[in-house]
Amino acid sequence: MADNSKLEIFKLISKRYTFREVAISKCGLDEAQENDNQIFNSLYGLFLQKLTQNEVWTNNRTKLGLVLFSSAGENVNEVFKAHSDACVIEGFIDGGPYDRIRRMAEKDDTTTTTLLDRNKIVTDRYYLYLYLPLNSYVGLMFLERKKGQDIHTPMELFLNETLKVRNNIHVERYIPQSIIEDFKDEGIIDSFTFSERGFNLSVFQIVGCLLAGWFVYKNPSGVSDTTIDYLLSSLSIITGFFFAVILLSYDQFNKIEVPNSRATEDEKIKALKSINFLKKYNALSCYAILLAIIVIFMLIGTLLFGQKTDIGKDFEKASSLEDVALFPTLCFYALVVWRFLMIYFLLDFFIITIYAICSLFQFLNLQMLDLQLPFAVNASHVTSEYQVYKHKYGKIGVFIVLLMGILLLLFATSLCFIYK
Structure with missing residues (x-):
């Protein structure tokens, strides 16, 4: 045994x-x-x-x-x-x-117990x-x-x-x-078990909260019209990209061949990795779309209500408890919370987007590393780009191309200083 x-x-x-x-x-x-x-x-x-x-x-x-x-x-x-x-x-x-x-x-003998x-x-x-x-x-x-x-x-x-x-x-x-x-x-997640946890934020969430609070404090007038226009355009484009990703994920999921009982362990693991990645990527995409929709509605609400409100000038600090007005106080705190959540959700959206891109790169990189070619390549026959350019243009040609690139870079830098 x-x-x-x-x-x-x-x-x-x-x-x-x-x-x-x-x-x-x-x-x-x-x-x-x-x-x-x-x-x-x-x-x-x-x-x-x-x-x-x-x-x-x-x-x-x-x-x-x-x-x-x-x-x-x-x-x-x-x-x-x-x-x-x-x-x-x-x-x-x-x-x-x-x-x-x-x-x-x-x-061997159950007569005596x-x-x-x-x-x-x-x-x-x-x-x-x-x-x-x-x-x-x-x-x-x-x-x-x-x-x-x-x-x-x-x-x-x-x-x-x-x-x-x-x-x-x-x-x-x-x-x-x-x-x-x-x-x-290399791990494969077979199942998730959810349990209740206490108040626990990740490092990125804590940084997002701090940046959102700092923004509200340093920008009492809120987000400008130009910035809102840029954000609405960017969020709309990225949301459309994530919608396309979800459709592609579903299409790829349907193309996965579920291995039968005769399949090898490598084939089973490969299929399970693909399914697990598509699950995770689909969840990230849906979460990013949800955050983008929330931020878009909050930005539109900012344009319609309270965009011109300066919490540093339009509100005054009461000198005593008797001078506190209920409605302006509620409006002040509501505006602060609104702007804080809007910036936090925006930062969270970009964090999720970066994480999704990194996950895609990691998965594709591992898939490519696992790919074994059915033939061998002689390293002596592999030619670098420098050798190709050298063979085509000669040594002088290569140096001229490099010099032209440096001159173009310096010209673009000088234009930036002139523009300023």
């Missing part, structure tokens, strides 16, 4: 205390009298104390227990040992479910590696995961019970950046 064990990596974050301070606080040590090895061994002793008691460490939340079993003649310090010079604790621990009624029997009551625990052995640098707030945990069963949740609770001083030890999965980048380039 194949071994389906996996090794998962977690970051252990102690928010306010280093692991040295945790050991000193939990073990009641005198830092002046203890060296690093003694401090770390005291930290290791906290784990041994909880795992080698006469009863299993349990938690009613998970109904999974942890313990450190040792066979006859086996020392627990060898099964689960500390390397104090490297700030590492590694070895094996036992864990498994309890609080279940089960029946056990021989596979044994009842396992709720107080019995059935364990597997898991590999555990802890890196707890004494002068750091962050450590690492490597934990084995078996098919259909893992103990990372009870292990997280166990770590908090063992190492918590005031704040909980935060445990989060750790994925190296290189793996993240590989997934971005």
Whole structure:
């Protein structure tokens, strides 16, 4: 039978205390009298104390227990040992479910059975590696995961019970950046799962909000008529482009040949990549069109109402609460919010447009890189553009063309200065 064990990596974050301070606080040590090895061994002793008691460490939340079993003649310090010079604790621990009624029997003889009551625990052995640098707030945990069963949740609770001083030890999965980048380039998204999140903005959204607020503050008179004309023209053209892209995406989607069961894995992956890209690109295009339509209506509304309003001159700051007029105040805040949202949606539209173009380039680039020609090209027969021009015009001709290009560039630059 194949071994389906996996090794998962977690970051252990102690928010306010280093692991040295945790050991000193939990073990009641005198830092002046203890060296690093003694401090770390005291930290290791906290784990041994909880795992080698006469009863299993349990938690009613998970109904999974942890313990450190040792066979006859086996020392627990060898099964689960500390390397104090490297700030590492590694070895094996036992864990498994309890609080279940089960029946056990021989596979070849079911006449004799044994009842396992709720107080019995059935364990597997898991590999555990802890890196707890004494002068750091962050450590690492490597934990084995078996098919259909893992103990990372009870292990997280166990770590908090063992190492918590005031704040909980935060445990989060750790994925190296290189793996993240590989997934971005080569990964295929099979399905999305949406969940509710708190107030969380991306960096681009935060920058867009700041730029929109800065624009409203620095331009109290709003957007000029000329700028609105240019924006309406640009948005209309780009919106038409995205409409054409959506139609082309649908046409390309219909041309994709869905691989059958006899298809190779490469053919299935290629088809799935194409479908996934078209889904993403279609969503981006529809979102960009929606933003463009919203901004167009807001720009038209600005032309019809409030375009000549200067919030710096047409509104006065009240000297007291009695002088505050309700209707002008509401108009002021409505105008500020209107202009802020209009600029923010406009910036968001251009961000989405740039992202869509980059996604298209990345997809086409990967498709071209994956393309394997059925023939080989001799590199010695490949001629560069310079060699073509040199063969056609000679060396002097090439230099003349370059000189003419430089002169034209200087002439265009001088015209710009003259125009100014």
